[in-house]
Amino acid sequence: MGTLGRKDLLDLEGLTAEEIGMILDEAEAFREVGLRPVKKVPALRGRTVINLFFEPSTRTATSFHLAAQRLSADVLDIKVGDSSVKKGETLLDTVATFEAMDLGVLILRTAHSGSAAFVARHSRASIVNAGDGMHEHPTQGLLDLFTLRRRFGRVEGLEVAIVGDVLHSRVARSDVWGLLKLGARVRLCGPATLCPQALAAVWEGAFPGRVRVVHELEAALEGADAVQVLRIQLERLQRFLFPSTREYSRHYCLTSARLRGAKPGCLVMHPGPMNRGLEISGGVADGPQSAIRGQVANGVAVRMAVLHLLAGSEEAA
Amino acid sequence: MAEDRLKAVLMEARDLDRALTRMAHEIVERNRGVEDLALVGIKTRGEVIARRLAARVAGVERLAAPVPVGALDVTLYRDDVHTRPARPAAPSSLPFGVQDKTVVLVDDVLYTGRTVRAALTALLDYGRAARVQLAVLVDRGLRELPVRADFVGKNVPTSARERVRVLLAETDGEDKVAILGGEG
Known part of the structure; x- marks a missing residue:
């Protein structure tokens, strides 16, 4: 049985048709969760998911937040206005601080193409690109x-x-x-x-x-x-x-x-x-x-699928 | 993983057929009929067995329509998600309200009891069933949790090194239960 043998989701350019198909199949299962009276499953209990957004976003940030919550993860939203990056900390130092708090998945939105891949290379956490400049979403x-x-x-x-x-x-x-x-x-x-x-x-x-x-x-x-x-x-x-x-x-x-x-x-x-x-x-x-x-509704299901498949790959890697 | 060697055939198609017929009778007898009864199979083979049992239960009671059948995928409720790679989840489908129903959970093999524990948690998210019973085609022992089946097709003592493989016509092209081993 296949799993997504990857730590990060950075772009679709780097995925195979089979990997994309696996995520979409998985999203069908999570879509069903969204139709239940209790729209929550315990799959990511005890994991920490952080939303780090350097650009304003309501839709994507909310969608990821809801997806993580419906998987029972602990989820934090950090907007750049509140973060130490404003005080001169580098992006990697910010991520290293999160890692020290046992970060599992970092969802990152920035204005700079390639920043998600850069962080992914320097972090043990799973990185999900939630939009990097003009590159991909x-x-x-x-x-x-x-x-x-x-x-x-x-x-x-x-x-x-x-x-x-x-x-x-x-x-x-x-x-x-x-x-x-x-x-x-x-x-x-x-x-x-x-x-x-x-x-x-x-x-x-x-x-x-x-x-x-x-x-x-x-x-x-x-x-x-x-x-x-x-x-x-x-x-x-x-x-x-x-x-x-x-x-x-x-x-x-x-x-x-x-x-x-x-x-x-x-x-x-x-x-x-x-x-x-x-x-x-x-x-x-x-x-x-x-x-x-x-x-919009499908976005939550797809993001649950991505978080579940990546978090499961952590130990496998 | 190399395919293990076939050790013995536990049930041929005819044995499986008889066991399911007996279990259908037992389910009707225990519940004094089929009022508010629903069968919920644990994916994948539990769902197939649940559909067969539902048809037989309807036959026993001479019903015009089979009793309701649902399918539950318990991947997201397992207690071993941290100790092995995530397995892709599949959609569950419970096309009826669970609230106040008598739900018979159906699986192919009862082993550690962990799948049943996960299924009970999953089922609760759909509502509060009046009661939940458990039907399994094979009980192979070696429980790790306090779980007991109400309806059993065949009891088979096994060792942890062996594997019990249930084949069904709908998913595998034939009906057969085999034991694979295992010593080295």
């Missing part, structure tokens, strides 16, 4: 895959559009790696400044012909089984990467009219938090094709 990728698999029964062969600021999106990067490894095809869509043609080259070597870049939303949606709408970060506006929110939404806002150009029943996803009226219309976000609420 693997549990978001996994919950998107889980949402697709639950809806379609498989990921293989699906046509999935990812729309928005793909260039700066760690969610998009994790989604693309996961989708390709499980056999889907991907269309990346956005204005050339946020979704340059050269982006597909990253995946061309390993998955030739399975990723293409299009700049018109209508073309990206045509024949799509699912569309992931990315959040537009308004701070990019100040860096002149797109001219105005009104112009962006005129070309790229997912509206009911545009959604009709996709396959019937095309699944709509958004990692949240949404800018209604900017990248997605309220009608689509709340409409019958929206999986957005389901994504």
